[in-house]
Amino acid sequence: MTLLGLYNYWIYILLLVVGLYAVLVKSNYVKRMIGLGIFQAAVFLLFISMDKVEGGTGPIIRGIPDPDQLFSNPLPQVLILTAIVVGIAVTALGLALAIRIREEYGTIEENEIRRQDHEA
Amino acid sequence: MMSVIGLMTLTLLAIAAIATVMASNLFISSMWFGIFSLLMASNFFILDAADVALTEAAVGAGVSTVLFMGALALTGDKEVKNKLNWLAVVVLGVLAFALFIATFDQPRLGDPNAPVHMHVAPWYLEQTPNLINIPNVVTAILASFRGYDTLGEVLVIFTAGIGVLSVLGFKPKHRPVTSGEAFGEKVRGVQHHAILRVVGKLVIPVLMLFALVVQFHGKYTPGGGFSAGALFAAAVMLYGILEGADRSSKAMPQLAMLRLAAFGATLYAGVGLVCMLLGGAFLDYNVLWPDPLIGQYVGILLVEFGVGLTVTTVLIMIFNAIANRPTY
Numbered sequence: 235m236t237l238l239g240l241y242n243y244w245i246y247i248l249l250l251v252v253g254l255y256a257v258l259v260k261s262n263y264v265k266r267m268i269g270l271g272i273f274q275a276a277v278f279l280l281f282i283s284m285d286k287v288e289g290g291t292g293p294i295i296r297g298i299p300d301p302d303q304l305f306s307n308p309l310p311q312v313l314i315l316t317a318i319v320v321g322i323a324v325t326a327l328g329l330a331l332a333i334r335i336r337e338e339y340g341t342i343e344e345n346e347i348r349r350q351d352h353e354a
Numbered sequence: 355m356m357s358v359i360g361l362m363t364l365t366l367l368a369i370a371a372i373a374t375v376m377a378s379n380l381f382i383s384s385m386w387f388g389i390f391s392l393l394m395a396s397n398f399f400i401l402d403a404a405d406v407a408l409t410e411a412a413v414g415a416g417v418s419t420v421l422f423m424g425a426l427a428l429t430g431d432k433e434v435k436n437k438l439n440w441l442a443v444v445v446l447g448v449l450a451f452a453l454f455i456a457t458f459d460q461p462r463l464g465d466p467n468a469p470v471h472m473h474v475a476p477w478y479l480e481q482t483p484n485l486i487n488i489p490n491v492v493t494a495i496l497a498s499f500r501g502y503d504t505l506g507e508v509l510v511i512f513t514a515g516i517g518v519l520s521v522l523g524f525k526p527k528h529r530p531v532t533s534g535e536a537f538g539e540k541v542r543g544v545q546h547h548a549i550l551r552v553v554g555k556l557v558i559p560v561l562m563l564f565a566l567v568v569q570f571h572g573k574y575t576p577g578g579g580f581s582a583g584a585l586f587a588a589a590v591m592l593y594g595i596l597e598g599a600d601r602s603s604k605a606m607p608q609l610a611m612l613r614l615a616a617f618g619a620t621l622y623a624g625v626g627l628v629c630m631l632l633g634g635a636f637l638d639y640n641v642l643w644p645d646p647l648i649g650q651y652v653g654i655l656l657v658e659f660g661v662g663l664t665v666t667t668v669l670i671m672i673f674n675a676i677a678n679r680p681t682y
Binding site (some may be wrong): 236238239240241242243244245247248249250251252253254255256258259260261262263264265267268269271272275278279282283284285286287288289290291292293294295296299304305306307308309310311312314315316318319320321322323324325326327329330331332333334336337342343345346 | 361364365367368371372374375380383384387390391394397398401402403404405406409410413414417418421422424425426428429430433434436438439442443446447449450453454457458460462463464465466468470471474475478479482483489490491492495496500503504507510511513514515517518521522574575576578580581583584665668669672675676679
């Protein structure tokens with residue numbers, strides 16, 4: 235079943251495309267931020283999938299390390315750990331902008347905002 | 355080989371993602387997104403990344419759902435349906451197909467000989483017990499080996515907090531207290547839901563205690579400043595939801611949060627500067643103590659505290675700014 239070992243990547247592709255679709259097509263700004271979140275999560279999944287070592291365990295080494303014990307790769311984990319928190323910071327900034335836009339335009343639908351801008 | 359449970363959570367993840375995008379009510383959509391994040395966290399755990407799973411569970415399923423709810427209260431939860439955009443579908447279909455073909459050249463999941471495990475990763479796993487001497491290698495890399503990157507991330511988060519404040523204004527105007535017409539009296543938060551209040555209040559101290567454990571025990575077990583900060587902020591947000599955001603922002607005033615956030619980032623950079631003054635390189639903790647291993651311990655403790663402080667206060671600041679905004 236070597237093909238099953240690629241299932242993680244396939245789900246990653248699906249999430250990437252679904253998230254990108256929301257960012258490209260949806261005109262509601264909050265929905266776009268959600269799409270961006272899914273898109274980010276896809277990248278996180280790709281990185282974390284790389285760290286897994288068959289028969290290994292989380293990279294926490296207690297006492298004298300057993301030379302036969304395999305550990306998962308800590309580097310992608312560090313990258314993604316910080317990326318998750320930066321992701322929430324980006325989401326918060328996006329939502330703050332959406333709130334301000336709603337206060338000015340009375341809507342957060344891009345089509346409607348474009349129309350108002352065009353009329354003004 | 356993949357475990358059955360791994361296959362199942364991955365499939366559920368895909369379903370949750372599609373449901374999130376399909377739901378036309380944004381409230382339902384952000385609820386699905388919370389479920390999606392929780393599934394993502396379980397996936398990370400299955401893939402042996404406990405630190406990441408903890409952070410994703412706190413940030414994705416907890417804090418981000420609250421922020422989406424807060425934003426939706428101000429922007430409305432109805433979404434105008436878009437027509438299916440065929441151009442986007444075709445472009446994304448081609449992208450998906452190209453990536454799909456590319457996956458066949460990828461190493462299979464869990465392959466110990468994958469190129470990613472051949473380069474620097476074994477060095478970190480071998481040398482962490484000798485050079486840093488803390489069990490959690492992820493924390494060792496995050497706070498010591500790659501301390502520069504983490505300092506950058508902390509500054510990014512601080513900048514985002516400043517950004518939200520400059521967009522939404524520094525001083526939150528108090529939202530008119532939501533009136534519970536059904537009871538003929540004024541209520542704030544979910545005060546009229548007795549069960550939610552009682553159970554929620556029982557959770558808050560446990561959550562805060564757990565955040566402190568995650569913060570200060572992160573060298574031995576999964577955890578560290580980022581996840582602890584998100585957990586602590588989640589506890590304050592829970593209080594805000596239960597008792598009204600005006601009370602939580604009275605307990606955690608914006609100005610104090612801003613100063614503490616700046617202090618956390620400065621503490622991190624300050625440790626680096628002290629290392630330089632003591633004759634080492636920037637963020638080289640070996641010189642902090644006569645015994646380099648204790649120096650590493652002290653350095654990591656201090657910078658993780660700085661990280662935790664900045665993440666906590668920035669998230670609370672963002673919550674206060676959004677939740678106290680008057681509705682139009």
